[in-house]
C-alpha cells in the first residue's frame with residue numbers, strides 16, 4: 001500500500017481513539033501508539049528513506065502534517081479531559097458552605113466559684129490572706145479545738161462523715177484556721193475558702209458537700225467594733241452600697257459573743273416580701289469574738305489575745321445574689337440553668 005494511504009488510515013484510527021479516550025491514561029496510551037518511538041506514524045516516517053526521491057518531498061510533507069494534526073488532537077483532548085476531571089473534583093470535593101458551623105463553646109466559671117472569687121477579692125482588699133486547709137481533718141481540729149463539747153450533736157456519726165475513729169471530712173473550714181494559729185503567733189488575718197461535708201438530707205437549702213468561706217482576725221485589742229465594721233463594709237461591697245445590716249445575737253461553740261449578720265432584703269429593700277418571709281431581712285453569715293477556749297487549744301494567751309471570726313455558705317450567697325430558689329439546681333449540670341450566669 002502507498003505510504004500516503006497508510007498514513008491517512010493511521011490518522012483516521014488515531015482520531016477515533018483519541019476522541020473516545022476517557023482518561024488521561026487512555027489518551028497517553030494512544031499517543032504512544034501513534035507518535036511514540038515505535039508508534040505507527042514514526043514507523044511510517046522511517047520508511048520515507050525508501051520512497052522514490054521524486055515523491056519523497058510530497059510524501060514527507062503529508063506525513064509531517066498528519067503527525068502535527070494528531071499531536072494537536074492529543075493536546076486538545078488532553079485539555080478537555082483535564083477540564084472534565086477538574087469540574088468533577090470541584091463538585092465532589094466541594095464544601096457545603098450553607099451548613100451551619102460548629103459553635104466554639106467557651107467555658108466559664110461555675111456560679112459558686114464565681115461568687116467565691118468575688119468574696120476572696122473583697123477580703124483580700126481588706127488585708128486578709130487566703131489559705132487552704134485539708135478536707136480530711138482530725139476530729140480534734142474539727143471539733144475539740146473549736147470548743148465543741150463531746151456530746152455536741154454535730155460530732156455524731158449521723159451528722160458527720162468519719163474516715164476512721166480520729167478523722168472526719170471537715171464540717172466547716174475552721175480547722176484550717178486552727179492549723180494557722182498553731183503554726184504562728186498573732187497577728188493572724190486569714191480567709192479560708194473551701195469544701196465542707198455534712199450528713200444532711202439534701203433539700204432546697206442543704207447539700208452533703210458545699211463551699212464555705214471563713215475569716216479570722218486575731219491580734220491584741222481586736223474588738224466587736226472591728227467585727228461589725230469589717231462585715232458591714234463587706235456586705236455593702238458584695239450586695240451594693242444601699243444595703244443595711246443588723247447583727248442578731250446567736251450561739252456558736254467557738255465564739256462568744258456570737259451573732260448572725262442580716263442584710264436588708266434584696267428584693268423589697270425591707271418592706272417585706274416572699275423572699276424575706278415578710279421580715280424585711282435576709283440572713284447572710286455567722287460571726288463572733290473567738291472563744292477563749294479556742295485560743296487555749298492553739299497555745300495563744302487567752303487573757304491578752306482577742307479576735308473575731310466569721311463564716312458563710314458560698315452557695316447561699318450565690319443563691320441570694322442570683323435569685324436561685326433551690327441549691328440543688330447548682331449541681332445538676334443542666335446547661336440551660338448554668339448558661340444564665
Ligand code: 2NL
Pocket residue numbers: 174175177178212214216252254255285286287288290291294309310311312313
Ligand atoms: C456560719 C458560722 C462561723 C466561725 C464560723 C471560727 C473559726 C475559728 C474560731 C472561731 Cl478558728 N470561729 N469560725 C465563727 C463564727 C461563725 O460560721 O454560719 N457559717 C456558715
